[in-house]
Amino acid sequence: MATVPPASTVAGHGPQRQRPSGALISVAGAAGFTKPDRELARTVSIVGVGDSDYAADYRASRAAGPGYVPPDDLSLATIAFERAVADSGLRREDVDGLNTCFMYAPADVGEVCSTLGIHPRYALAEGNIMDDVIPPAVVALASGRCDTIALLYAAAPRAATKRVYGGTTYTDDRGTPVSYYYFTPWGWSSQAAHWAFIFRNYQNVFGATEADLGSIAVALRTHAQRNENAIMRAPLTIDDYLESRYIVRPLHLFDMCLVNNGAVCLILRRTDASTGLPHVPVEVAGWGHAKVSADKMRNLVVERLRPQFDEAGREAFAMAGLSRSDVGLFQGYDASSIHLVDQIEGYGFTDPGTGLEFCQDGQLDLGGSLPTNTSGGMLSEAYMHGWNHVVEAVRQLRHEAGERQVTDVTTSMSSVATTDSAHPLLLTRGG
């Protein structure tokens, strides 16, 4: 596939998204995202999940001596694929659909298929962060283009030999330079700077302190301690947080997501073909999309994407026939701690300005009203661009999350939130 110049506003550490070119998206809605459709609610289920060894790979990469070669995208993806196939109870030959989503190097679909030993009739490499990957797969399955699709994500930033981020030329789909590149003459750079502006304004408006914000990192680290595959599991206190170095003041190290190599594979089938498999199917119940169209900085720093979370959340709930009170697990895009707060408040789980108090009250904990990022999220488990959030939601909805299981959970909302768009996804326990 063609390499598209890195663009847009993905949270995190560079090389940026490629907007899908459209072949997969037959029912494109706003900004090219797959339109929610009530007819498609629960017609497709996630039947297999697999992920790589985030923690072990991270330790190996940190301890690397001379000659150490970190695993590349394809080798990580192969591990995730094999695990997802085994998890699904299906045979490799059953996989007749593939969307390869490699973040830091374009995937050669032919090479991927031959490595995995599959011969899909429907194969593409148009995926990206977990913003609009599952909805087009639902469309492909519902329209009979394939019967079993593997969505295969890999990110190997620590294996990348060439750093492609930095510079001033990256543009979004309107040809406008992405903000943090545009503002480099003022020394403004990196996604982290967006989050810092947001939190400083949040402090100005609501009077929050750094220690208040630290409660997010601490809550997610507590979750990660119950996840053996989480990269960061050492106990973290508010004092540790406050003593940690600043990256972009007022944000500390622990407000920023990790950077690691890893892969995730999800296997989806039509729900009516998902019975008799080893695990309870997890149904794709609803999704929504909303994107800022103008005045991005104000929408991000001042509005904190509230209009977008509200609009996209309504779409998702309407498609699923559910309401906010049905959500028993939230898996939000924690590129930064404050952006997770933006989502919790933006979708209406708590009022604007009360998100940190909500966290300090224990509402994000396993026994709280909104258990959140229960595997540790991108702050403490792994930075898998929202893909790991879906894996955790599936494990929770199957009631297979072990010591971090949310009791009797049947509905999750996962959410990808960039600096200018919102992408909620509702999953429900099937069977």
Next chain:
Amino acid sequence: MPERRPNRTLGGVHDEFWRFCDQRELRLQQCGNCATFVWPPVEKCEQCGDAGLEWQPVAGTGALMSWATFDYPYHRELPLPWDTILVELEEGPLFVSNPLGFTRDDMEPMMPVSVDFLECEDDAGPFLLPVFRRRPL
């Protein structure tokens, strides 16, 4: 001695912005159709899609909306810690800039500021960079 800065985005409408700065003038595009002020520069109005954009002088005054200080070296040209500010211009747009003559320790929410121009240079040569000073009430 001009300050060395990371490169500007140049070409097309961007050159027009910097040409006004070189005359110590802060101008922003305003839509001839819906009157919205736009920043950063665009080819078409973000609000209504109209292509009739005019470079209008703005007051150069505003209020401090937010700020952030870099403690991690993203740009090797710049000393750390490095202060950045977000100014809400009177005409509406939010403008990322730097403080001149004050630092993070002096900053207060909605503090009044006004534009000044700092001699800088990048790979394309010398230029005047719009930055902001405290404005007495």
